[in-house]
Amino acid sequence: MKEYKKYAWLALICIGVEVVLEIMVPKLMADLIDIGVTNSDVPYIINKGIQMAVCAVAALILGVGSARFSALAGQGLGANIRKAEYEKLQSYSFSNIDHFSVSSLVTRLTSDVTNIQNAVSTGMRPFGRSPVMLIFATTLAFQINSTLALVFLVALPVLAVLLIIIIINVGPRYGRMQGAVDLVNRCIEENLTAVRVVKSYVRGDYEIEKFRNVNDNLKNESDKAFGIAVLNMPAMQFVMYSTILGILLIGGRLINSGQMMIGQLTSFLSYVLLILNSLMMMSNVFLLMTRSLASAERIMKVIDEPIDITDENAKDIEVKKGEIEFNHVWFKYKDTAKEYVLSDVSFHINAGQTVGIIGQTGSSKTTLIQLIPRLYDATKGEIKIDGINVKEYPVRHLRDAISVVLQKNTLFSGSLIDNLRWGDENATLDEIKEACSIACVDEFIDRLPGGLDAEMGQEGVNVSGGQKQRICIARAILKKPKVLILDDSTSAVDTATEGKIRNALAKKLPDMTKIIIAQRISSVCHADQIIIMDGGRVDAIGTHESLLRTNKIYQEIYESQKEGADL
Template sequence: MKKFLVYTKDYKKELILAIICIEVETVFELIIPMIMADIIDVGIVNRDRGYILWKGFQMVACAAISLWLGILYARFTAACGNGIGAAIRAAEFKKMQTYSFPNTDKFSVPSLVTRLTSDVTTIQNSITNGLRPGFRSPVMLFIAIFLSFKINAALAVVFLIAAPMLGISLFFIVKNVRPLYARMQAAVDYVNRIIQENLAAIRVVKAYVREDYEIAKFEEVNQNLRNNSEKAFSLAVLNMPAFQFVMYVTIISILWFGGNLVAIGGMKVGSLTSFLSYVLQVLNSLMMFSNVFLMFTRSLTSWRRIEEVMEEEPAIKDDLAKDIEMKNGSIRFEHVYFKYKETAKEYVLSDISLDIQSGQTVGIIGPTGSSKSTLVQLIPRLYDVTAGNIMIDGHPIFEFTQRNLRDSIAMVLQRNTLFSGTVRENLLWGKEDATPEEIERACRIACVDEFIGRLEDGYDTELGQGGVNVSGGQKQRLCIARAILKAPRVLILDDSTSAVDTATEARIKEALNKELPGMTKIIVAQRITSIMDADQIIILDDGKINAIGTHETLLKSNEIYRDIYSREGNEPTSDSLDFGDCLRQQQGGNL
């Protein structure tokens, strides 16, 4: 609760005023039954019309004041509840921005979305809807019990039986419903995951005519959510029958014993009416408090899920960082090992040692699943190495702050991402204060200028969510232009020209070498034509470096490279044929 109260500090005024309004309103409501008793026992019995009108005016005044206080309470509570909810969401989202890839891998994306929206809304509703009964019911309970004992102490003993009965039933309900709320929120995570996957891959679903399969898969998780919700709420609503049972038993008991007292003159009718009113208020306050307790139980489950997000420590920190900046962009891997989880049996990358000079163009190629993308993600510290070290400009990579490091590295990921907004707004992600000339230069290098004029509003064309109104090749070129606009020391292109034709790809490479000669360029590719002009080519196989060399040397000496080259429809050179024949002869001799 101490951690939760941190988010209430900016709304203390509204919270205190709301509580004051609730308490004062409750006092005025509790005065009304006493006035009603006076009207019956004095005004009606004595047929004193003036007294009845005066007491009636007092009742109306108390009701009007209670109404006015209720309106003020609603206003203050709305500001407090929504403000605290917004503060928690902002803090949670800010915390998520500090996460590294291992952290986001730990929490599924749909689960993070649920914790940021549904769980916060649960807490927000608990504040908005629970503040009034939470502070009203204790005051009403104690004052009503006090006045009931004042009216007739013998008859008020009934509370000593009714209250424990309600308390015991509430205890058993809460004890069993708490774990069900946790399962229910987890089921919401699963539903969100299926929805997100389906919407993200809707084109694939349509192309493969798998709508029925997706509907069946969604129905399964939806039914799971339904079952968990039914169990939780069917148990929670038992609170109302338990309350009604106790209430009616109490009322019958009071009418029985109270009626006998009235018959023998031990109690007046007005006093019995007032007593019954207080009994109902006591029981109602107990009911309200039990509902608040159930609401609190659910919001506590949500808060624990939010706390998991807030207490998660970023996997990558700047504890050893110094105030240094990247100058040249030279990179050296020194016996680097990496695996995604410490408990994994095998390394994804093993004993990676290589040297990339400043301004070089380096190509990385290899079979599918050889961890090419993983290798380049270690350079901007999207993941930390498990063993070994990466040096940049002669400094260990952990001596750079993450901000300085990533400001100097531009990375076009394998999965291109554009955001809702205009083309210009997406490009300005690379450099917020870029001039029109800088934007046009970056677009010229990335060959965006070939299609930007065909867009409806040019740079001001609105892109749909994820850039759905541009082709895959256009999306890739926009992402490359955005990275170039950043003017980084190191540019990493992770298979980012796969949707571009070879002629356009060649023009992009030529422009990169001509316009940005001092920039270190690392290109991950599936096609040899994408990297054959690189200063050095690294071949990865099963997470290990198989060979390093130029196009010519690898074509002569490396079987994996020749195989990829020939599968692209290229004819092997005479030198490579001679080498291949010799290799086969040597293998045959050994056999």
């Protein structure tokens, strides 16, 4: 809020002065009736009338100013919260992101922030008006008739108790309502992401029913929350009208006994309405704050999430060669998990080597390579690059030196060349063409409308799976990394094209350490060494020939793929 604090103060000043001017009007009106009208003093009536008009116009101008400054403060606060949240998300590790669902993070960046900025934009005015109006109006009411003002001593505690009961009950409901919004967003996100699967399996009716359930859940939670919140108005009206009836009853008797004038009672009733109106506004502010606090709590969980991968032990060093060593590494995703995903993993990769990693599905191959660029941190053991623990490298430098092409290929909205420049935003056209040549992207660029300037669409819907994989490989090569990791990233590419990519990597990037995770033995058989993973452990390390002679798992994979090829 610091950047927009001046607007908040200006809004509060405008509101404060506006309230004082509004409070002056009933006082002027009382004098106009009791002195001007009673004595038929026309000049006095005109003078007081002009003063009332000036106060009203000035209050109007200040009201417009306060609304503008409140909006600037609220919208600015919302923008800064979104920025802070989004920046924090960029520093999250994979394990941090695992603590939240994507739909929940979207809600916390949008709906929850909107609740807070609305609380400021629309709540600033009643927040500023209520206390000032309450204090000044109550003071003037006591000045007019202290006996009549004692009615407030009964009304205010009753109102306070009613408001406290409402707020205590509505607070948790708002939190559950925002959780229901998360579920709706998740349902929509899943359906739109997997729309091709939904249509190919003709599951539209099932998705409609699923959405109806979460939508009804949101409606029910909203009904419960707002059903309690709207009790605020009846409670206020009950107290307000009861107070007015009491004042009219007592005031009438005072007028009959000559202890009070009609103008004083009229003025007093005006102040009563101002006081009760201020209390009503204050109660609305409490409801706004209750809802915004529920949203703020959800937002602060994102902002206060402790980052588990930091540069705490980092030194000013960079990866020079790309030599990798795993030294008795153990890993599990959660500290509370009973079993380790990786158990006592040790191996050594020389700089410039090509290493294949193969194993059955679920043998933790992907988890293994995610530890190298510190997408996760090892639970026990040590991972070294160039003989230095990965935790001693600044995270930014470490990940700059390691390119990972993950199993799930991701392209962004924009042109093909924009996607390639994610690898190096300053890459020249020649460098881009060279990377495309190595990854065999040049084979289909000419067929795309616009070539390098072709639009990819969201998540690369305009290209096939194999083309998307090759684009991602070219993007990774453009980083000019010391270590290139291909995580089953040629699975959608035919064997001939895969062979071209492999040969180009070996010839044109001989000094780059290359780690290839694959399901096909043909993808790794030419590697300098092959690591066999089984159940989160290293079962064997060797060349294609040695493993084919000695390792049972490798032999089984080889035979099954050979049989498939023969068929």
